[in-house]
Amino acid sequence: xxxxxxxxxxxxxxxxxxxxxxxxxxxxxxxxxxxxxxxxxxxxxxxxxxxxxxxxxxxxxxxxxxxxxxxxxxxxxxxxxxxxxxxxxxxxxxxxxxxxxxxxxxxxxxxxxxxxxxxxxxx
Amino acid sequence: xxxxxxxxxxxxxxxxxxxxxxxxxxxxxxxxxxxxxxxxxxxxxxxxxxxxxxxxxxxxxxxxxxxxxxxxxxxxxxxxxxxxxxxxxxxxxxxxxxxxxxxxxxxxxx
Numbered sequence: 001x002x003x004x005x006x007x008x009x010x011x012x013x014x015x016x017x018x019x020x021x022x023x024x025x026x027x028x029x030x031x032x033x034x035x036x037x038x039x040x041x042x043x044x045x046x047x048x049x050x051x052x053x054x055x056x057x058x059x060x061x062x063x064x065x066x067x068x069x070x071x072x073x074x075x076x077x078x079x080x081x082x083x084x085x086x087x088x089x090x091x092x093x094x095x096x097x098x099x100x101x102x103x104x105x106x107x108x109x110x111x112x113x114x115x116x117x118x119x120x121x122x123x
Numbered sequence: 124x125x126x127x128x129x130x131x132x133x134x135x136x137x138x139x140x141x142x143x144x145x146x147x148x149x150x151x152x153x154x155x156x157x158x159x160x161x162x163x164x165x166x167x168x169x170x171x172x173x174x175x176x177x178x179x180x181x182x183x184x185x186x187x188x189x190x191x192x193x194x195x196x197x198x199x200x201x202x203x204x205x206x207x208x209x210x211x212x213x214x215x216x217x218x219x220x221x222x223x224x225x226x227x228x229x230x231x232x233x
Contacts, residue, residue, distance in 0.1 A: 035222070044126075044227040045161070045169065045212050059220045062124045095168065106157045106175050108216050113168035 002026035002112050004096045009117030016086050020117055022079040022096030029053050029077040033099030033107040036070070036081050038092035039116070048094070049081060052102055064090075086121045093118050127152065127213055127225035134231040140201040143228045145213030146194060151223055153194035157216035160189060160198045163227075164209045172211075173198060200230075208232045 008020040022034065036048040048068065051058040055072040067085045072078065079096060093116035100107040128146040135141040145152065145160075152158055156176045161169035171180055173189035176196060186201045196215070200207055213225040 037224075044210075045163075045214075045224045046126075047214070047222040047224055050222065057220075061221060106216070108157055108214070108222050109159055109171060109174040110161070110169070110214075111171055111180070115168065 002098075004098060004112055004114035006094065006096050006114045006117040009094065009119045011120045011122065012086055013123050014087060014121055016121070017082070017084045018086065018119060020081045020083065020094055020096075020119070022114060024077045024079070024096075024098070027098075029072075030074045031101050033102060034072070034079045035097045035099050035108075035110065036079075037095045037097050037110070037113075038090075038119075039095070040092040043092075046092070050099060050108070051079065054102075083119070086119075088121050091119060091121045124217065124219065124221060124223055127215060127223055129211075129213060129225035129228045131226070132229045132231065134233055135200075135203045136233045137203050137205065139203050140199060141203060141230065142200075143198045143211055143213075143230070145196040145198070145215075145225045147196075147215055147223070148194055150218040151215040152191065152196050152213075154218060155216050156191070158189070158191060158196040159214045160187075160196075161212045161214065162207075162209045163212065169212065203232055205232050 030053040035050040095116040096114040097110040098112040160173040163169040177189045
């Protein structure tokens with residue numbers, strides 16, 4: 001069974017840091033793109049970042065560029081997002097999402113979603 | 124990276140057809156055939172309904188169809204059913220090698 005399980009969320013003060021993890025199972029990790037998508041309570045979906053399973057070709061939304069980094073550990077089938085200089089507007093549920101296969105026509109089709117981990121930034 | 128523009132809400136009666144629009148720019152929707160549509164029921168994770176403008180994943184009803192003209196993509200749901208009531212989001216690849224979502228559309232089945 002294909003699964004994505006996030007962890008690492010919690011409450012943090014403005015300016016603080018958190019590292020979210022996403023562990024994948026049920027498919028070959030290194031063959032896929034991975035994305036982070038966030039959703040503030042009662043709000044819409046917002047794309048945050050993406051990376052290949054081998055940790056290359058990362059990109060970020062303008063709103064998090066310079067504050068977030070994304071890495072992978074294919075030995076652990078895990079994607080990480082390091083979030084620094086957190087702001088109140090970063091408060092959201094963060095979903096890890098599987099994109100397309102590396103080399104596929106469209107790597108940005110989100111077919112499997114984790115349940116998400118809640119990040120709350122508040123003083 | 125401005126969000127794609129979707130109507131906040133649409134509604135229709137059972138059996139009718141509705142269309143949800145998704146307007147972007149030549150740097151996203153208009154520039155690539157990489158538009159997807161997602162359905163999200165309350166408390167659930169999103170589910171892909173259409174990808175690459177008009178393709179349906181296995182298992183998605185053929186009542187769902189997608190199209191694109193210029194900078195605007197559209198999702199059409201025919202033969203509306205009560206279970207179609209949900210939030211719908213479009214997304215597109217962009218020229219900045221990023222992805223952008225629409226603001227979401229709440230579909231109400233009357």
